[in-house]
Amino acid sequence: MRPWRFNELQKSLDGISQKVLTDSLRSMEADGLITRTVYAEVPLRVEYALSELGETMRPILDAMEVWGNSYKSMIHS
Numbered sequence: 068m069r070p071w072r073f074n075e076l077q078k079s080l081d082g083i084s085q086k087v088l089t090d091s092l093r094s095m096e097a098d099g100l101i102t103r104t105v106y107a108e109v110p111l112r113v114e115y116a117l118s119e120l121g122e123t124m125r126p127i128l129d130a131m132e133v134w135g136n137s138y139k140s141m142i143h144s
Contacts, residue, residue, distance in 0.1 A: 070104065070114035100124070 071079075077088055092115060095101045100121040106112040117125070 068117070070116040072112065072114055076115065095121075 073088070073092075076092075077083060077085065080088065092101065092103070096103050096115075099118055101115050102118045104114045104116070106114070
């Protein structure tokens with residue numbers, strides 16, 4: 068997948084506050100799960116992507132996505 072910008076992540080995670088997302092991204096970066104790339108532009112552009120270690124979690128993330136979509140369809144029917 069492509070890198071994500073902060074606002075894209077926040078919009079895709081319904082109801083998450085800026086502080087919680089920022090803290091979560093910092094924690095995942097410190098744990099080596101994601102990379103943070105800062106581009107010296109005006110305005111500043113920052114992109115987040117899974118690191119090599121994060122990519123090893125892709126099967127788990129994919130399984131969670133399948134489960135989440137199934138659960139959403141169950142509660143909305």
